[in-house]
Amino acid sequence: MNIRCFTSSDAQQVIALWQECGLTVPWNDPQKDIERKLSVEADLFLVGELEGRIMASAMGGYDGHRGSVNYLAVLPRHQKKGFGEALLREVETRLLELGCPKINLMVRTTNQPVISFYEGCGYTKDPVVCIGKRLIPDGDPAKR
Template structure:
């Protein structure tokens, strides 16, 4: 398995992976998210390829206060093989290299499988409420 940073030319394949894994929502434009991540030095999309085939992705970024993870996705054919864990290690390394003191991510409260996955990696459900507003 090789992990590398995404390029412009990877966009369609990566977004197809995000869609196959159920990570996109009608109110979020994954193409805009992809473009913004590539345009900023404070974020990256890391990709894992196995024998030339896209197997996993993770979008990570550092806002100067916390590291964040989005779009952790593993191709259904490669799930349950430790790739999600390896992608989180890669995201954590990327953030450590930028001196991020903490890593956070958001998971929908009804996604028990994802919550269990992150707990197994040593992440804790934080006692916070996320408050937001769309700026469209």
């Protein structure tokens, strides 16, 4: 897998990847998520490609206190071959280079396979509750 930074021409393939991996939800607009990411730490938005086709993604972030990883995805037919962990390690390396001391990330409590994946990669559950407030409504208002 070749890992590189996302470029605007990747958007269609990346959104298709997220859809195939079940990461798109009615209350998030993937196109807007991409546009916002390109305006903040775009170089932490990575894609993985095999034979010129995008088959993996990871959207890293760093706020000066904690790092984050969103949209970690590997196309189903390429899963369980080590690509997800390799991409996660690349985000970790880049965050470490920025001086980031810890990554906090969110996984839906119903997504036990992915929790197991992260635990296998050295992550542990923290005793915290994730609290959120939406500032900009996205997606289809009927499904929000």
